[in-house]
Amino acid sequence: FFTGVRTTRIYCRPVCQVRPAKSANVVFFPTAAAAERAGFRPCLRCRPETAPGSPAWRGTATTVARGMRLIQTGFLDRASVDELAHKLGIGPRHLLRLFLRHAGATPIEIAATRRVQVAKRLIDDTAMPLSAIAFAAGFGSVRRFNDAFRAIYGRPPSSFRRTVRAPTKQGVADQHRPTGRTSR
Template structure:
């Protein structure tokens, strides 16, 4: 947490670079705000600072209805649908689509699969399946370059369901088979 003087100066300047970094609680009103709140600044002797909206609420303050601090930058509500896509990307990176479906992933996120696909097109520019394939190919490419593992092992460790789909993905993307892309080891 920043020191009192830094927070106070940022609040008085309504500095947007501190929006979401700290929250101002006003003892005389029982309300907490963002540093960019447009209301008349309270007296410095009446304020205290918190590192999060949750911390201010835990101390008994309620959110300002004008600046809506619960939607400050870096909180899930502020990020909106991007937050859902980020959670989905993390799950995909962990292998959610290696052996599961988009429908199962969407269910884990609490949304429909069509909605998830629309969110991916808007925020990522590709479908969840294409995103998972790109991640799989990236993992496989790193293993091809860095290890001497057999291609079959690389295919399965990278998340491909079969060697055939592994080979087909490389042919489509690189125009070459995985064995042709493997760097020869120097003696």
Template sequence: MDEITTFFPDSETCDRARLARDKAYDGVFFSGVRSTRIYCRPICPVRPAKSVNVTFYPTAAAAEKAGFRPCLRCRPESAPGSPAWLGTATTVGRALRLIDEGFLDTNSVDDLANKLGIGTRHLSRLFAKHAGASPTQAAATARVQRAKRMINGGTMSLTSIAFAAGFQSVRRFNDVFKALYGKPPSSFRR
């Protein structure tokens, strides 16, 4: 197994970074204040606690496991690298993964939005902003790419490929290929 190594500075470095509110360490460690049982990011704007009352943790989860609760000022759950910090792009990324796996081949855009925990209109806005296309358009592109890979790399019949790629009919499969490439799917056979 490959060993994963992470950078976690020593206590003195963490304390200097915390006192200086060094942005370079944001997301690298979290500081727990024993007197208040609150943990913070190194950039927290509140008056720094005394160094003797502070312990350091490599992750927010480690601080919570030790009994600390998140600070309401610096929001440590939104530190760099966390899904909250990545924002709405994370939601679109999850949606695109589901679409690539064929979710919209058997479900609706409403079902996709429900699975992601957001409304359909909000999902459409996020796709317009981050993907430049609608979820339906992303699904159509994923379907064509899946079909093209199967045509190039296998011996399945084109009819079988059409349905395996998520098309609802062979006619639609042919029409999409002709519209996109100006050629029928059979022309992609090697």
């Protein structure tokens, strides 16, 4: 059901966070369509005209989710944050605010983390040279790759290759061997 306020001609969901109206001014409707037919307009806060779970109902979280999908496909490896914001239909400053609110990090930080994770996976699973891994993961140079890797893991990428992987002839690790002694 939906509640409508006679004085403002606005209808809301029962869970809307706005201050409740006087009970004498409240009218109830079984559907949003019935409220609109009676001349009421939807509340801009709880958005009763949208279905729960729809992109319009989820609001800015949908925009951030679209941005995250683009970043995961490597969009920021070939474009700027301004271009990402333009593709999402918002301004760069608003994009930054939304990402900080919903993801807890900026788009650049999320893209950098993705690049390091892709590189780590390539180090673990392939016999590619580290310079090829740097460019395959989206880094512009081997130096940036090494700096980012050290910032995240505290050691250079070459140390992971020496201690973690046992390469095979095909170039893919088929088994990971422990580097130290096992305790009983």
